[in-house]
Amino acid sequence: MSYTAKRLLLTGNHAVAWAVKRVRPHVAPLYPITPQTPILEKLTDFQSKGELEGTELLTPESEHSAMAACISASLTGVRVFTATSSQGLLLMHELLHYAAGARARIVLFNVNRTPASPWGFWPDQLDSLSQRDTGWVQLYSESPQESLDTTIQAYRIAELIGVPIMISHDAFYVSHAMEPVEVPSQQQVDEFLPPFACDHFLDPKRGQSFGAPLDQQNWNRSRREMAAAMARVFAAVTDAGKKWGETSGRDYAPLECYRMDGATTVIVTMGSMCGTAREAVDALQDKGNRVGLLKVRLFRPFPVAALKEALAGVSCAIVLDRNFSCGLGGILHQELKAALYGLKPAPKIHGLLSGVGGVNVSVNKIKQWVSEYAGAVPVNESLWVE
Amino acid sequence: MECIDYQDVDIFHSGHVACAGCVEALSLRVILNIVGQDAVAVVPPSCTAVICGIYPNSALSIPAFHTSLESAAATASGVKRALLAKGKPDTTVLCLAGDGGTYDIGLQSLSSAAERNEDILYICFDNEGYMNTGGQKSSSTPEGAATGSTPLGKTTRKKNLVDIMAAHRVPYITTTSPGHILDMKAKVKKALQIKGTKIIIVLIPCLAGWGVADDAGIKAARMAVDSGIFPLYEVEDGERYTVNQLARTQSVKPYLALQKRYRHISEEQVEQLQIHTDKAWQQLLLRADQQQ
Numbered sequence: 001m002s003y004t005a006k007r008l009l010l011t012g013n014h015a016v017a018w019a020v021k022r023v024r025p026h027v028a029p030l031y032p033i034t035p036q037t038p039i040l041e042k043l044t045d046f047q048s049k050g051e052l053e054g055t056e057l058l059t060p061e062s063e064h065s066a067m068a069a070c071i072s073a074s075l076t077g078v079r080v081f082t083a084t085s086s087q088g089l090l091l092m093h094e095l096l097h098y099a100a101g102a103r104a105r106i107v108l109f110n111v112n113r114t115p116a117s118p119w120g121f122w123p124d125q126l127d128s129l130s131q132r133d134t135g136w137v138q139l140y141s142e143s144p145q146e147s148l149d150t151t152i153q154a155y156r157i158a159e160l161i162g163v164p165i166m167i168s169h170d171a172f173y174v175s176h177a178m179e180p181v182e183v184p185s186q187q188q189v190d191e192f193l194p195p196f197a198c199d200h201f202l203d204p205k206r207g208q209s210f211g212a213p214l215d216q217q218n219w220n221r222s223r224r225e226m227a228a229a230m231a232r233v234f235a236a237v238t239d240a241g242k243k244w245g246e247t248s249g250r251d252y253a254p255l256e257c258y259r260m261d262g263a264t265t266v267i268v269t270m271g272s273m274c275g276t277a278r279e280a281v282d283a284l285q286d287k288g289n290r291v292g293l294l295k296v297r298l299f300r301p302f303p304v305a306a307l308k309e310a311l312a313g314v315s316c317a318i319v320l321d322r323n324f325s326c327g328l329g330g331i332l333h334q335e336l337k338a339a340l341y342g343l344k345p346a347p348k349i350h351g352l353l354s355g356v357g358g359v360n361v362s363v364n365k366i367k368q369w370v371s372e373y374a375g376a377v378p379v380n381e382s383l384w385v386e
Numbered sequence: 387m388e389c390i391d392y393q394d395v396d397i398f399h400s401g402h403v404a405c406a407g408c409v410e411a412l413s414l415r416v417i418l419n420i421v422g423q424d425a426v427a428v429v430p431p432s433c434t435a436v437i438c439g440i441y442p443n444s445a446l447s448i449p450a451f452h453t454s455l456e457s458a459a460a461t462a463s464g465v466k467r468a469l470l471a472k473g474k475p476d477t478t479v480l481c482l483a484g485d486g487g488t489y490d491i492g493l494q495s496l497s498s499a500a501e502r503n504e505d506i507l508y509i510c511f512d513n514e515g516y517m518n519t520g521g522q523k524s525s526s527t528p529e530g531a532a533t534g535s536t537p538l539g540k541t542t543r544k545k546n547l548v549d550i551m552a553a554h555r556v557p558y559i560t561t562t563s564p565g566h567i568l569d570m571k572a573k574v575k576k577a578l579q580i581k582g583t584k585i586i587i588v589l590i591p592c593l594a595g596w597g598v599a600d601d602a603g604i605k606a607a608r609m610a611v612d613s614g615i616f617p618l619y620e621v622e623d624g625e626r627y628t629v630n631q632l633a634r635t636q637s638v639k640p641y642l643a644l645q646k647r648y649r650h651i652s653e654e655q656v657e658q659l660q661i662h663t664d665k666a667w668q669q670l671l672l673r674a675d676q677q678q
């Protein structure tokens with residue numbers, strides 16, 4: 001390689017800030033919220049040292065305004081970044097729909113935290129999962145390294161397809177936990193990311209406008225066009241993950257199959273729980289159990305075909321949800337069942353509400369659940385476990 | 387020397403979790419003591435929300451509703467209207483909000499409540515930054531002050547919330563400080579006699595966020611007033627201005643020197659702050675004089 005990465009000891013949030021520093025977005029509107037604030041503060045710190053000079057940082061009065069500025073900046077034709085968490089993401093909700101409809105190429109980093117009420121600061125994915133119908137691409141990250149790598153890849157995907165992308169990592173387990181992280185060189189990132197380009201933007205010379213009211217037919221058409229764009233995301237995520245692997249040595253895919261060769265039981269989960277599940281899988285395999293892990297990295301668009309392929313021939317899937325959709329159950333559990341509908345033979349699917357509200361899920365717990373549920377008859381509902 | 391006549395009725399309990407030496411706890415105690423037991427508090431995320439108690443504890447004997455950051459005044463409006471519907475017009479509904487929840491994200495809902503002249507008492511604990519999230523700037527942070535999001539010092543001036551809310555013609559808006567307990571007590575008493583939207587801005591020198599010594603909260607609050615950088619005054623019905631301090635007795639320099647958040651600022655910036663303070667003070671006197 002003509003360029004060298006460096007290894008730093010970073011928290012998940014600081015790893016994201018390093019990715020942003022390398023990506024050099026033109027505009028970054030940010031609003032503080034625990035546990036996202038270290039991203040904001042690190043970017044501010046870079047800028048105060050003259051290390052983020054091409055970026056307009058702005059700190060408006062709320063996340064609603066932060067997202068409004070993201071959308072308009074993107075539609076003015078520049079690269080944009082923002083980060084938030086929980087209440088902040090929820091306050092943005094109106095404009096998340098707007099951003100997707102306007103095809104703004106925004107990259108948003110969300111730190112998964114319980115929504116109020118009651119107030120909590122704990123890792124739980126309901127904040128971002130409850131935005132699943134807003135038209136944003138959603139990716140979930142397991143570790144600081146993955147958060148850095150995914151942030152960089154997200155720009156390539158967002159700008160290629162013309163969609164906003166949200167990446168999430170869990171509060172504290174990833175956001176505040178430190179590990180050695182490889183930070184790519186500027187040259188590596190510059191070669192990976194083509195300069196920002198888009199076909200339509202606010203420009204007095206062009207006179208193109210955005211978002212004007214239209215009739216039913218055209219509104220309907222806007223959704224069909226969004227659907228067509230979404231249909232291209234899986235391939236773009238796959239391609240970006242591979243290309244990034246070529247320069248960094250770290251490959252990524254929409255789904256990761258861990259020790260699934262010959263596995264009869266597969267744990268399916270997202271985010272930091274994958275790290276714990278990985279250890280449980282290793283321990284179980286050491287004892288001769290045929291257990292694997294299916295990590296869902298791309299949650300929107302939901303990779304239906306790839307999930308079917310990955311789980312074909314598996315006899316039992318145990319879904320671990322760190323979220324709870326009241327009145328339905330674990331969101332990944334319910335979506336996976338819908339995705340596998342019609343697959344023959346389909347695995348038995350158990351949904352476990354594990355870690356809701358940030359309660360700790362240990363390796364031993366996962367091992368215990370595997371032994372309890374692998375042979376059990378599944379029920380429709382997701383089950384509360386502890 | 388002020389002699390303080392104070393009898394605690396224990397609406398705000400000891401054992402709360404404010405930083406040791408925090409004058410917000412003192413202010414809460416004094417304010418709630420006057421408000422009394424027939425009250426409902428609305429608390430958006432802030433230091434106050436933590437000080438009021440983490441489940442299952444409460445530092446208050448009055449009920450508190452922990453609302454969202456952007457909606458204190460709207461939430462209080464809902465409580466007040468519900469109490470009216472239940473035939474309880476005398477219960478005080480008070481917001482206990484920070485400056486971020488007031489000057490920034492909560493300004494829209496405060497503006498609307500003030501325009502409707504909702505019968506609420508809005509207390510803003512103004513520590514000039516987002517302290518709950520570790521000390522970033524708010525639009526109440528003064529020029530020059532370093533925060534987590536303005537490490538080189540904020541380049542714009544503190545928003546003048548009194549003028550903004552006076553322009554809404556609220557019946558009563560005032561400033562006060564924990565260095566002036568008698569002033570604080572008198573203003574809360576006065577506000578409780580008035581129907582409509584009352585706003586009290588309490589300057590809270592934040593020990594951690596401003597970089598002042600654990601025992602210097604009161605001193606900083608007094609110096610802010612004495613230097614005129616945070617003058618004590620009130621505005622009634624958006625037009626009657628009264629200054630509640632006799633004079634300014636010192637320059638801003640020693641006040642700034644007390645705080646680490648101003649450590650980096652130049653002589654010229656100190657001068658600039660002095661000029662801005664002088665000008666604002668003159669303007670205030672002029673407005674107050676015009677009523678005489």
Ligand SMILES: Cc1ncc(C[n+]2csc(CCOP(=O)(O)OP(=O)(O)O)c2C)c(N)n1
Nearest residue numbers: 087431432433455484485486487516517518
């Ligand atoms: C919508 C939303 N965004 C962000 C936050 C995170 N947050 C909690 S408290 C706070 C700052 C509050 O500052 P201020 O009102 O001045 O109160 P202080 O902490 O200084 O007492 C922020 C940004 C939140 N709770 N809700």
Ligand code: SF4
Nearest residue numbers: 405408433517592593
């Ligand atoms: S952070 Fe500042 S305002 Fe908050 S409790 Fe501590 S000293 Fe008081």
Ligand SMILES: [Mg+2]
Nearest residue numbers: 484485513515
């Ligand atoms: Mg504050």
